[in-house]
Amino acid sequence: MQAAILTFPVDAVPQAQSRCNGEELVEACIELTAEALVRTQSASRIDVSHAVDSVRAAHARGRPADLLAAIARLQHQDEQGLGEVIETLGDRVASTLNPAPQMIPFASRLIAPSAFYESFERLHKLARVLLAPVIFAEDTGSIGVGSVNPIAAALCAGKIQELVFRRFDIRPFLTITRLDYESWTLITHRHFEL
Amino acid sequence: MIQFDGISFSEPISRRIMAELVRHNPTYSDLAPNELIDQVSRFSFMSALAKLSGLAFFPRVAEFSESDLLRSCNAAVLARGFFTPLCREGQDTLVVAVANPWSELPEAYVALLFPDLEIVRIVTLASEITRSIEAAACHTAIRVAEPGPHAPHNGSAMRRERSGYVAF
Numbered sequence: 539m540q541a542a543i544l545t546f547p548v549d550a551v552p553q554a555q556s557r558c559n560g561e562e563l564v565e566a567c568i569e570l571t572a573e574a575l576v577r578t579q580s581a582s583r584i585d586v587s588h589a590v591d592s593v594r595a596a597h598a599r600g601r602p603a604d605l606l607a608a609i610a611r612l613q614h615q616d617e618q619g620l621g622e623v624i625e626t627l628g629d630r631v632a633s634t635l636n637p638a639p640q641m642i643p644f645a646s647r648l649i650a651p652s653a654f655y656e657s658f659e660r661l662h663k664l665a666r667v668l669l670a671p672v673i674f675a676e677d678t679g680s681i682g683v684g685s686v687n688p689i690a691a692a693l694c695a696g697k698i699q700e701l702v703f704r705r706f707d708i709r710p711f712l713t714i715t716r717l718d719y720e721s722w723t724l725i726t727h728r729h730f731e732l
Numbered sequence: 733m734i735q736f737d738g739i740s741f742s743e744p745i746s747r748r749i750m751a752e753l754v755r756h757n758p759t760y761s762d763l764a765p766n767e768l769i770d771q772v773s774r775f776s777f778m779s780a781l782a783k784l785s786g787l788a789f790f791p792r793v794a795e796f797s798e799s800d801l802l803r804s805c806n807a808a809v810l811a812r813g814f815f816t817p818l819c820r821e822g823q824d825t826l827v828v829a830v831a832n833p834w835s836e837l838p839e840a841y842v843a844l845l846f847p848d849l850e851i852v853r854i855v856t857l858a859s860e861i862t863r864s865i866e867a868a869a870c871h872t873a874i875r876v877a878e879p880g881p882h883a884p885h886n887g888s889a890m891r892r893e894r895s896g897y898v899a900f
Contacts, residue, residue: 637786640852643821644796676775676791679756708757711779713788 560667563693564597567668571605571631571689578630581609588612602667602732606631606687607719621719624686628716632688639688639714646684646721650729651675661698666730669722670694673715678702682713686722691715736769736777737858739814739832745784752780774857778831782855785833789855793818793829794863801826802868804845813837816864817846818854825850831858 568590575581581589589608596603610623625641632638654675655662665671670685670693681698685691695712702710717725726732734746741749746765753772754761760768769777775791782789801817802810810816814831815838821827826849830838839851 640788640854641821641825642788642790642827642852642854643819644793645790647796648790648792674791677773679773679776680779680789680791682788682790707759709755711756711776711783711789713779713782713790715788 560664561597563664563697564602564667567687567690567693568593568605570693571687574631574634574689575605575609575627578634580627580630581613585609585612597667602669602730604669604685604687604690624719628686628688632716635688635692639691639716641716641718642684643718643721645673645682645715646671646717646725648674648682651681654678654681655729658698658701661701662730664697665694666732668694669726669730669732671725671729672698673725678706678710679708680711680713682715684715684717684722684725686717686719688714688716734765734769737774737831739858741832741834745834748784749777749780752784753777756780774859778855778857781833785855787830787833787853787855790829791857791860793854793856793860794867797829797864797867799868802865805841807865807869809837809841810865811862813841814858814861815842816861817842818864820849821852824848825852828853829856829861829864830854831856831861 572586572590575586576583586605586609589605589612593603593605593608606627607624610620610627614620614623628641651672651674654672657678661672665683668685668690670683670687670690672694673682673684675681681695681702683691683695683698685694691714695714699710699712702708733743734741734749750765750768753768753776756776757772760771763771775789779789796819797816798819801819805817813835815835816829818827818829826842826846828838828842828851830853833853833855838853842851
């Protein structure tokens, strides 16, 4: 088993790469996640369709939401045990990526990269709408992104690579990791004041 | 052949590392290998190894290592092999930090000690592995020095701790 890094977003979803604003990136994330959920038989098309509507509505209200979490809530009404359902969905969605991103338990416990966010305000906004926080940034040469939804993390990583290259002529190394639901809730609250 | 932080890489792997670093920063293409190694940051170098081996890179891990896992290992083997078991993920996965992703020793050694756990490797700095091993040694030493109010009176646990400390 290997953790996914770097090139997935660039190689696998070139059409998403060229999308530059937050709304387009979110839409790309919704479409790709929906496709992965259906392809892995993790959810029915009807459930996916309902969840997509609720996620789009949340974004329209300025409240970022993730499709994976929305599907999990549809399938599992009880908040207790939701984390397990999300993890299972995350496993399946991750299996559609190569290499599949791993769940690393301490990934959310690294110091928040506030200097990186300040330097790349736009990336902070993109990470916020994708709910895929930057978990570390070392010299802008090595950067980590995490989420419960590996597709969201991969899209955010691709965007970071693109914008950093544009500014510094350096292609940063990107690590993509999965976060558990509880850590993800805490870290998105901490990074994005949600 | 590249040597970095005490780790030697074979000629073919060195060439791949160089190519990856040049891809990362095209200005490196004008540099001789030794100059490039002097200029590149540890984070970028280790990230290049991670990318080439398809593993995730984490810049800091020592704070997250579980000392009970380390106490099951021989510290000399870990230090020599530039790896350390870090923590469990769920019931059946063990995260192992390595500084040389092409070494087969970490998986072979850890699998022998924890045969029921699936091993997930991540790449980190050699210095983080050293810190992790040293932190476990300190933790063990503190436990020897300060057994606390619930320590057994017969001293058997104390002897186990002490032998663990010597091993580190």
